[in-house]
Amino acid sequence: MPRKKISIPNKIEYLSILNEKSELDKKLDPDISDNLLLKLHRTMLLARKFDERLLSLQRQGRIGTFPPISGQEAAHLGAVAALRPTDWMVPAFRETAAEIWRGRTLESVIIYNNGYNEGAAIPEGRYDLPISVPVGSQILHAVGLGWAAKYRQKDDVAMAFFGDGATSEGDFHEGLNFAAVFQAPVVFVCQNNQWAISIPLAKQTRSKTLAQKALAYGMPGIQVDGNDILAVFAAAREAVERARSGGGPTLIECVTYRLMMHTTADDPKRYRTDKEVEQWKNRDPLPRFQNYLIRKGLLTEDKIAKAEAEVVQEIQEAVDRAEKQMKELGDPVHMFAHLYAAMPPYVEEQKKEFERELAELNKEADHG
Ligand SMILES: Cc1ncc(C[n+]2csc(CCOP(=O)(O)OP(=O)(O)O)c2C)c(N)n1
Ligand SMILES: [Mg+2]
Structure with missing residues (x-):
């Protein structure tokens, strides 16, 4: 036959395990230990409260511009939780919960957002790159790290974070192509939060999904409910295991939403509707996960209130330490x-x- 359908490997799947009503699809339960579930919850709660505190610090003029993460915690925390501490994490700029998970101190975030580069320093023994603001640049950095690990015959994996907007950059295409051709152990995590500042996803791509772009490069791609931490973790664990065992890269598209502004220098009311934001608030990853843990008997309302008070205190102590350290660091003109x-x-x-x-x-x- 002169004209026929070409069969392409790796069809695109969508994965959701915990729905908006916090109901679990038992067949897909990723079977995460109670300890890990509670640790994920604690980090998510801390990151959410920290985001709120950073916003008030910014409004008081006590830190500079910063990019809030509220609404996207599950999308990046769930992914990074599948890594070993000795794997590489390559953040963009909207992964604070994942950075905290990897050991970044809260005070370093405050110091960094006040213009002190000391806040970006990665201590010895942490296999993370600092935040990289140029959109899409993280992809190339992670591919280099993954390729280096393979070249040295180590079983480390590199995980790159980036947004939907980054998929329009040349870096994205070059990086995915190189990683697939050389079977580099890289997990590409796209936080598709529907917007690149004021540019909606529909103006970014004609593709039905971002995940399907993986097919063109010859790697598996999966779209997950990015507000479902169980689904993100399950997809990331599978991709990390594949990369570690020589199976090459994977693209994971986490469908999520930025509940706050792009950065504190942005006013999202100028380009998106309150109705849209309200719809996404109903899909908020934090209450969704919390209600699941209550039903599972791992948390109670009292325990959550206690944890909230503890993280607020933890944040206050970090603010105090940061303000003291900034005085010691001296004149920012340096x-x-x-x-x-x-x-x-x-x-x-x-x-x-x-x-x-x-x-x-x-x-x-x-x-x-
Ligand atoms: C190469 C480059 N172009 C433009 C910018 C300005 N800029 C910063 S963030 C951003 C939008 C990024 O959107 P997306 O990749 O979806 O990530 P999100 O901000 O939604 O997390 C732009 C255009 C930049 N930092 N780097
Ligand atoms: Mg975006």
Whole structure:
């Protein structure tokens, strides 16, 4: 026959285990230990409360611009929980819950968001890359790490995080192609939160799913309910195991939603409706997981209230430590010190302007 359908391996599946009513599909239960379930819940709760606190710190002028994660905790925490501590985690900029899981301190987040690069430093023994803001760049970094692990015959896996917007970047296509051709042990986690600042998904792609882009590169792709931490964990565990055992890369699309603004410099009311946000609030990953754990007998309303009070206290202590550390780190104008051997005139100008602004701020602070 001259014209026929070509059979392509790896059909695209959709995975959901815990639905919006917190009901479990028993056949798909990923069988996670009680200990791990409770640890995931605690991190999710801490990350949510921390996001709220960061927002109020930003509004008070005590930190700079930051990208909130509320609504997306399950999508990145569930994925990273499938890694070993010695695997590589390559974050974009909206994975705070996953970074906390990997050991990032809350104070480092505060310090970083105040412009101190010290807050981005990764301590010895943590196999994470710092936040990388250029959209899609994380993909190339992770592919390099994965390829290096394979070249050295180690069984480490690299996990890259990025958003729906990143799938329009050349980096995405180059990275996935290279990883598949060389069978690099990389798990690509796309947090499809429906928006790239004010650009909706429909203007980003004509594809029905982002996961199906994996097929073109010859790797498995799966779309998961990204607000269902059990589904994200199950898909990530499978992909990590495949990568570790020589089966190459996987693309996981986590369908989720950013409940807050893109960054604190953005006003989402200008491009999306309250109705849309309300619909997604009903799919909030935190109450969904919490209700499941209550039904399972692992949590009670009292235990949750107690945990909330504890994380709020933990956050307060981190804020205190961060504010103390920032005083010790000294003048933020030092950020200009290690950029260039010979500073270009326009950077010199920025430095002077920053010095003027700092002087103004210090004057205001002196006057209470
Ligand atoms: C290469 C590049 N272009 C533009 C920007 C400005 N920018 C920052 S975040 C963003 C949108 C990213 O959208 P998405 O990948 O969906 O991630 P999300 O912010 O939704 O988590 C843009 C355009 C950037 N940081 N890097
Ligand atoms: Mg997005």
